[in-house]
Amino acid sequence: MRAVDALMECLKAEGVDVVFGYPGGANLPTYDAFHDAGIRHILVRHEAGGGHAAEGYAKATGKVGVALGTSGPGATNLVTPICDAMMDSVPVVFITGQVRTDLLGTDGFQEADTIGITMPIVKHSTMIHHPSDLPRAIHEAFHIARTGRPGPVVVDIPTDLSRADIPYEPITDVHLPGYQPTTEGNQKQIRLAAKALANAKRPVLYVGGGAVGASEELVELALSDRLPVTCTVMGLGSFPASHPQWLGMLGMHGTRTANYAMDEADLIVAIGARFDDRVTAKLSEFAPRAKFVHIDIDPAEISKNVPAHIPIVGDTKNILPRLTAEYRALGPDPQRLEEWWHRISGWQERYPLAYEDSVDTEIKPQYMVQALYEATGGDAIIVSDVGQHQMWAAQHYHFDKPRHWINSGGLGTMGFGLPAAMGAKVGCPDKQVVALVGDGGVQMNIQELATLAQDQIDVKVFIMNNGYLGMVRQWQELFWDRRYSHVDMGNYPDFVKLAEAYGSTGFRFTDKTTLVEDMKRALATPGPVMVDVRVTAEENVYPMIAPGQPARDMVG
Amino acid sequence: MGEPGTKEILSLEELEAAGNFRSGRKHIVSILVENKPGVLTRVTGLFARRGFNINTLAVGPTDDDSVSRITITLDGAVHSIDQVTKQLHKLINVLKIRDLEPEETLARELALFKISADGVARAEVMQICDIFRAHIVDVSKRAVVAEVTGTQEKVDAFERLIRPFGLIEMARTGEIAIGRGRNET
Ligand SMILES: Cc1ncc(C[n+]2csc(CCOP(=O)(O)OP(=O)(O)O)c2C)c(N)n1
Ligand SMILES: [Mg+2]
Numbered sequence: 220m221r222a223v224d225a226l227m228e229c230l231k232a233e234g235v236d237v238v239f240g241y242p243g244g245a246n247l248p249t250y251d252a253f254h255d256a257g258i259r260h261i262l263v264r265h266e267a268g269g270g271h272a273a274e275g276y277a278k279a280t281g282k283v284g285v286a287l288g289t290s291g292p293g294a295t296n297l298v299t300p301i302c303d304a305m306m307d308s309v310p311v312v313f314i315t316g317q318v319r320t321d322l323l324g325t326d327g328f329q330e331a332d333t334i335g336i337t338m339p340i341v342k343h344s345t346m347i348h349h350p351s352d353l354p355r356a357i358h359e360a361f362h363i364a365r366t367g368r369p370g371p372v373v374v375d376i377p378t379d380l381s382r383a384d385i386p387y388e389p390i391t392d393v394h395l396p397g398y399q400p401t402t403e404g405n406q407k408q409i410r411l412a413a414k415a416l417a418n419a420k421r422p423v424l425y426v427g428g429g430a431v432g433a434s435e436e437l438v439e440l441a442l443s444d445r446l447p448v449t450c451t452v453m454g455l456g457s458f459p460a461s462h463p464q465w466l467g468m469l470g471m472h473g474t475r476t477a478n479y480a481m482d483e484a485d486l487i488v489a490i491g492a493r494f495d496d497r498v499t500a501k502l503s504e505f506a507p508r509a510k511f512v513h514i515d516i517d518p519a520e521i522s523k524n525v526p527a528h529i530p531i532v533g534d535t536k537n538i539l540p541r542l543t544a545e546y547r548a549l550g551p552d553p554q555r556l557e558e559w560w561h562r563i564s565g566w567q568e569r570y571p572l573a574y575e576d577s578v579d580t581e582i583k584p585q586y587m588v589q590a591l592y593e594a595t596g597g598d599a600i601i602v603s604d605v606g607q608h609q610m611w612a613a614q615h616y617h618f619d620k621p622r623h624w625i626n627s628g629g630l631g632t633m634g635f636g637l638p639a640a641m642g643a644k645v646g647c648p649d650k651q652v653v654a655l656v657g658d659g660g661v662q663m664n665i666q667e668l669a670t671l672a673q674d675q676i677d678v679k680v681f682i683m684n685n686g687y688l689g690m691v692r693q694w695q696e697l698f699w700d701r702r703y704s705h706v707d708m709g710n711y712p713d714f715v716k717l718a719e720a721y722g723s724t725g726f727r728f729t730d731k732t733t734l735v736e737d738m739k740r741a742l743a744t745p746g747p748v749m750v751d752v753r754v755t756a757e758e759n760v761y762p763m764i765a766p767g768q769p770a771r772d773m774v775g
Numbered sequence: 776m777g778e779p780g781t782k783e784i785l786s787l788e789e790l791e792a793a794g795n796f797r798s799g800r801k802h803i804v805s806i807l808v809e810n811k812p813g814v815l816t817r818v819t820g821l822f823a824r825r826g827f828n829i830n831t832l833a834v835g836p837t838d839d840d841s842v843s844r845i846t847i848t849l850d851g852a853v854h855s856i857d858q859v860t861k862q863l864h865k866l867i868n869v870l871k872i873r874d875l876e877p878e879e880t881l882a883r884e885l886a887l888f889k890i891s892a893d894g895v896a897r898a899e900v901m902q903i904c905d906i907f908r909a910h911i912v913d914v915s916k917r918a919v920v921a922e923v924t925g926t927q928e929k930v931d932a933f934e935r936l937i938r939p940f941g942l943i944e945m946a947r948t949g950e951i952a953i954g955r956g957r958n959e960t
Binding site: 334335338339342343346348363395396397398411414415417418419485486510511517518519521522523526527528529530 | 785786787790791792793808809812813816817820821824855857858861862864865866867868869870
């Protein structure tokens with residue numbers, strides 16, 4: 220059979236039910252194979268939209284996403300989603316077309332060195348040199364993307380090879396001698412961690428995106444005692460925000476309680492988190508009193524930024540239940556946390572996440588998130604873009620379940636939200652999916668509204684419209700003497716008309732007194748909807764750790 | 776020091792941080808990689824983007840056709856070797872990494888020196904070559920080419936001694952290394 224038909228067989232064998240892609244000269248054979256493949260293909264309007272959609276699909280479902288593009292510009296348009304998937308450990312397989320093998324290296328039409336360009340931002344990549352290698356390469360790609368620390372894998376297929384006839388037999392085994400992720404976790408280390416935890420008087424569980432698949436196990440550990448929990452922006456939802464042991468998010472725009480608790484902790488248990496600079500703030504003054512247990516599936520994360528005292532390499536899902544069991548077996552005295560909780564409660568009472576609401580009908584951005592929480596019953600998958608709205612959503616939409624909060628954390632990619640929401644909805648058709656985006660970022664992949672309309676993908680897009688590149692404006696206000704430079708977006712475009720032009724339903728809401736009801740109406744409208752919500756133009760995200768400052772000096 | 780109720784005693788004070796350690800010495804790291812296109816680029820690209828400075832790098836075949844060996848030397852005062860090897864391990868095409876123990880390791884590099892040597896200087900150059908067991912592999916009217924093998928330190932010493940005579944040019948391979956004894960490196 221043709222190599223591309225074998226490709227379809229491999230995708231089906233991997234359980235792929237949908238791919239996001241865009242055709243072109245170099246992947247014409249692949250597109251021909253879609254005719255009979257029985258795989259749903261969603262024609263996006265820009266490869267970047269397809270890449271982010273595959274990420275959104277993967278983040279919402281936990282399955283591997285797939286994005287396709289042609290050679291040259293098709294592949295370079297995928298660079299941002301590839302990098303985004305790398306930074307946030309998202310399992311996505313990117314399949315790109317490449318020029319004919321006899322044109323390779325000649326600057327042929329639409330030739331780009333896709334493997335070379337993407338090398339620093341992939342978990343792995345392969346260029347097909349012999350057509351019969353294709354099936355194995357595809358299965359290896361899925362295996363690598365999905366296992367260990369997940370990430371993006373690129374498979375680049377020269378067009379002449381993709382049409383070649385190959386003998387195809389299903390492949391059931393993948394053997395990669397240089398790739399054997401450690402998943403179990405060393406029992407002795409786990410025991411040591413349990414002992415440390417049992418002896419800690421001021422412990423904190425610091426949880427990142429690596430625990431999204433181990434939410435139940437995390438809750439079990441935390442509840443085996445009164446262990447306080449905080450999450451990074453990637454970990455939100457792993458621990459229920461409605462629980463009394465929840466301290467709120469930590470880091471630059473985290474709660475004072477979470478950041479102060481880290482600052483005073485004597486033992487920090489990092490669970491699938493990587494001590495990013497947005498979390499540690501000034502590294503030399505980060506958690507100065509703490510010893511660290513670091514649980515991560517990627518050994519290179521351990522002691523990369525903060526030296527670990529008890530490293531445990533493995534999958535959080537395997538390790539947490541054993542840590543809980545060891546901890547319970549020690550019969551730690553819950554009384555010892557009394558004083559710690561007294562201190563924490565003090566912060567919680569003194570520093571709740573508050574904001575000054577408007578006295579008239581003006582919609583404060585924080586209130587918009589609160590209203591969205593009410594209108595959705597707190598149970599929607601919220602997909603955000605990047606900016607102030609992202610931080611307000613993280614602070615005020617209280618996530619109780621994992622995979623309900625999808626955002627671009629590591630790379631901070633504007634333009635992520637709308638297409639990722641599309642992918643999330645395709646992966647979770649029975650869930651309410653809301654894209655909560657900024658007026659700036661939504662325009663970076665707004666073309667995907669056409670895809671939503673054509674495929675009737677029921678995403679509700681809520682634009683937090685402050686008329687500014689708000690996050691940049693905030694920094695200019697606070698750190699550059701309010702010298703605003705190129706952050707005013709004007710009053711363009713008319714999002715309601717644009718929604719209609721793209722075949723969605725458009726709304727504009729400006730009054731806070733009716734906002735919840737208005738939102739419910741928008742959510743109840745069938746098909747894709749885009750809502751322009753006018754909010755306060757110059758509002759800042761607080762609290763905040765100013766750049767270069769230690770966490771305990773939070774402002775606002 | 777254990778708290779009441781905990782059966783086992785462990786003081787948090789006693790815990791010591793493991794990683795991020797700077798050894799302060801030179802390291803020779805031997806990396807076995809799959810012999811496939813682009814693998815060297817992956818390794819060197821990783822060094823570049825993580826800011827790891829390599830002093831020397833040598834690549835060549837091994838007894839197994841499908842495997843190549845990359846030998847690098849780097850300064851353990853500047854980098855945590857632990858972090859370097861852990862990052863390298865993440866490359867799928869990297870099969871095995873050894874941070875070689877200095878006492879257990881035979882390291883050699885090959886160097887060619889073109890030295891300006893006429894008249895009386897020539898005899899002196901030859902004498903130094905002799906002491907270092909360097910071979911003169913080319914002689915012309917005003918210059919000789921000497922071939923030296925040995926550890927990086929030996930070649931450095933040879934270079935220092937020969938420089939004053941007029942070092943016209945020099946080519947060095949960087950060290951390759953193999954473990955002593957029966958075990959595979
Ligand atoms: C592709 C990209 N370009 C630039 C930035 C820098 N940046 C971060 S937030 C932001 C402003 C976003 O504005 P908007 O989408 O309106 O969201 P708001 O902050 O107003 O909520 C910018 C420009 C980025 N993160 N991504
Ligand atoms: Mg804005």
